[in-house]
Amino acid sequence: MPVRALWYRNGILSIVDQRALPGRTVVRRLRTPEAVAEAIRTLAVRGAPSIGVAAAYGMVLARRGGRHTAVQAARLLSSTRPTAHDLFVGVERIRAVWEAGGDVEAAADSYRREVVEECHEIGRAGAPLLSGARKVLTHCNAGALATVEWGTALAPIRVARDRGARLFVWVDETRPLLQGARLTAWELAKEHIPHAVIADNAAGHFLSRGEVDAVLVGADRIARNGDFANKIGTYEKAVVAHENGVPFYVAAPWSTFDPRTPTGASIPVEERSEEEVAEVRGQRLTPRRSRHRNPAFDVTPAKYVTAFITPAGVVRPQDLAKLLDRRMRAERPPAGPRATGSRVRRTRRASG
DSSP states (O other): OOOOOEEEETTEEEEEOTTTTTTOOOEEEEOSHHHHHHHHHTTSSOSHHHHHHHHHHHHHHHHHHOSSOHHHHHHHHHTSOSSOHHHHHHHHHHHHHHHTTOOHHHHHHHHHHHHHHHHHHHHHHHGGGGTTOSEEEEOSOOSHHHHSSSOSSHHHHHHHHHTTOOOEEEEEOOTTTTHIIIIIHHHHHHTTOOEEEEOGGGHHHHHHTTOOSEEEEOOSEEETTSOEEEETTHHHHHHHHHHTTOOEEEEOOGGGEETTSOSGGGSEEEEOOTHHHHEETTEEOSOTTOOOOOBSEEEEOGGGOSEEEETTEEEOHHHHHHHHHHHHHHSOOOOOOOOOSSEEEEOOOOOO
């Protein structure tokens, strides 16, 4: 892969600081769980699967440092981003090994390999869905930066391209932090995949004119019934795609599926600082007396999802609950905090 979001060696977690892209490629080396927590909180590392893997290594660093108990380290890292289910999977996977006296570094390495291979499987499973497509729309960044390697929404595009498909990608800019314009476009440009960045509110225009054959997005948490949370603006893309008869696909590894959350109404929605809406890279856009709201995610009902692209293949929303039940019976799922109701959580300001 031409892009790796993070890697671990000899007690150091190295991350590509996504706040600096696309202008600069900055690698930051993190040596403490506090540094990892801050990187997650400030979006230096972002994307649910990458967050989960980073948090897993944050637990490793806490174990090596000897200043935290497993519970303290888990609490520190879990407090960073409430919506991304992968965060809690990564933390709890390593906490269980730590408390059992096992090799936490080996466990984190195993989890990282698992996420990477699952994303590769997502690419192979999803590529046939694009066999008749020429133009695809994606929102936010669900590429290698968000998933360590490969990507979720971008994985089928990469595999289809490698198999000879000639795809063109519409890239939503994804306000307020421009993850599409800055990150997805950067990844596609590095791989010479044809694309164009569009304003978020232009997507409906192209969907209505028949210039989009499929919509592919990632997710941060998928409830048992198929409702899912993703970057703010996803819900409206799903509704407009539905109204125009365009298939809408959601790609995610197993760590993003939360079988203990019954519906989207129970998914916690993070709300971030007002300044992320008011400013872009330090440039003020709005009057200083204006107030702002900044939900980082929205929840899309399962009825707007054509199918989920999973490591096990393509799954219809109506079949998801049975599949998750079979997985829970086959293996004990990683523990994570159960959401108790639809709510908004606030985090302090972060740049990026």
